[in-house]
Amino acid sequence: MNRIVVLLLLLVPGLAAAAREPAQYTLRYDAASRVMRVSLCLDRAAARQRFAGDATAPDHVRDLSRSSGASLQRDGDGWNARDWRAGECLRWHADLGRIADANAHRSSLRASETITDPGGWLLMASGIEAADASVELPAGIAMSAPWTPLPSPDATRRYRIVHTPTDWLARLAIGHLSETTIERPGGRLHVAIGGKSDVAQRARLLAWLGRVSDAATTAYGRLPLADVQVLVIPVGAQREAVVFGQSTRGQGNGLSLFVDPSRDARAFERDWIAVHELSHLFHPHLGARGAWLAEGLATYLQNVLRARAGLLTPAQAWAELADGFARGRAATPRDRAPTLEHASLAMETDHGYGRVYWSGTAYWLVVDLELRRSSGGRLGVDEALRRFDACCLAKQDWTPQAFVERLDALLGTDVFARRWHEYRGLAQFPDIPALDDPADAAVRAAIMRAKDRSDAKSKAKD
Incomplete structure (x- = not known):
């Protein structure tokens, strides 16, 4: 040697x-x-x-x-x-x-x-x-x-x-299983469709997943991970086209979607679950303590990315967010509520999903607005995630605090950690900025608008 x-x-x-x-x-x-x-x-x-x-x-x-x-x-x-x-x-x-x-x-x-x-x-x-x-x-x-x-x-x-x-x-x-690979900039979705769906149903499912994966790339021009398992599990006649979804991190990155393949294309177009689960690929595993951060980001992006991809209009996306914030506030106990971090830790046992998801969504919206206002539109949540993807997403063991501190370091800001300290200790639902303030009209429009792909490609080389 x-x-x-x-x-x-x-x-x-x-x-x-x-x-x-x-x-x-x-x-x-x-x-x-x-x-x-x-x-x-x-x-x-x-x-x-x-x-x-x-x-x-x-x-x-x-x-x-x-x-x-x-x-x-x-x-x-x-x-x-x-x-x-x-x-x-x-x-x-x-x-x-x-x-x-x-x-x-x-x-x-x-x-x-x-x-x-x-x-x-x-x-x-x-x-x-x-x-x-x-x-x-x-x-x-x-x-x-x-x-x-x-x-x-x-x-x-x-x-x-x-x-x-x-x-x-x-x-x-x-x-x-019927197997297909969907190639997109930055990665591949390894799709496996179970059950006895016919050719037309499989074609409909794959067309829908193609649109969903396109929506994911509107965050910053590419998928964040090179290889992702997508397991589509038919579960018989249901009220919705997609009844349940879950992202998984064990032994690799995957997501499972439980669907009724007999539903028509319009029913799948209305779905938000698939984009939500794909949005979990943009952050590391954050554990139960960071569930409000993780679920909040996926809930925020499920609306933003669908608007950018044309699956919702911007007005519909803002209406979805406003409705979710109202439900999150209604789900938050008025008296003797635990802090958001404690509610996050107990979410699975207490079923406090509404408060945890939508409080977390409020965090990412407030951070995004603050970043865009202070930087003249140069910086935002998607730019922070792009830089995190480039340096750090492959690393597995991130605590919530280390994650937000690294996002700040990548952008040269303090907004992620400052707001994280504020939100984790909240005992009530957070205050939401007005979603129709004329002063923020340009910022709101920019949030829901996909960046030019050539700009995204140039930034990917940074």
Whole structure:
């Protein structure tokens, strides 16, 4: 080995890890039994190697063994392997059908595919940040995962799996899925449509997703992430075209959309959920404490980006925001209300969605207005997100405070952190600036107007 390379490996800690071959998963799925057989091979030796998934993994993993024949020791929600050998493999299988059926019983939304959270059965090795996976599927069976696709010389599917905290949700679907890739500046949406929708329904769904992805690019000219899983799950006849959506961060970036594919194109045009979920791609994972920031940004952008893309008129977008603020204020307790940050932490148990979402939306609107007024229109929320995308979005572990402070640093302002300190401690719904003030007419028009694409391209090179 070149002496310079040896010195670099010794002196730069990260380089030594990067020089190793990544951990290697092999996954083989049996459609008849709905069982996934997995092996995980590591090229490095270790005195003690730990393997774990999320808290449910011990209930889902079966027939766990080492290729060397050595023993494993159970340790809480994982297993320890002593004297792990370089090149050794861990092997197990998981009954995905049983896991998916158990999950389905707890939901009112039914799907024909086998859908699981891989955190519950895909064990990860401690000390490994990412791994490559090869997946073998029976003929006629497809898979949708949040993992990044890699080139493959044959029919075997290959992916890069990023290891994320085990409590971050992910969705993996296996079944008779229809697959399409939607290419847009900055990234690709890997779309998988489940169910038995006919050709016309699939065409309608893809046309709708194309318009939705176009809307996302109006933030600053491109998608913020290179590869995004989009899982479209038909759930039968519903009152709305899209009944539920969810963005996920586990093992990659994904979103799930539960739809009634029989609805006509006009019903899908009225949907806001898909743009909302795509808007979550513009910020990092912020946890429960930062849910008001995350949901507020997605709610703000779901209206702004639809107006920019022509899915709403600017007047309709402002009316949607005004109506949402009224509902958020009505959902905020008048007496002894917790702070917004505490309401955010308790949102899932207290169902305080209206207050949390719309208080957060008010934050982003107030920040956007202040930035645009003080900079003569040069700066705004979308410019801050563009710069954050360029430097920092790929980093996983952002606290809410670190996130807003970095946005300020990128723009040379203090508005994000100053307003964050103010809003997180609010015990009531925030004051909303007048949405019809003539003095702000030009600023409001600029918020709802998409920037010229050539301008966006030039800024992307900054």
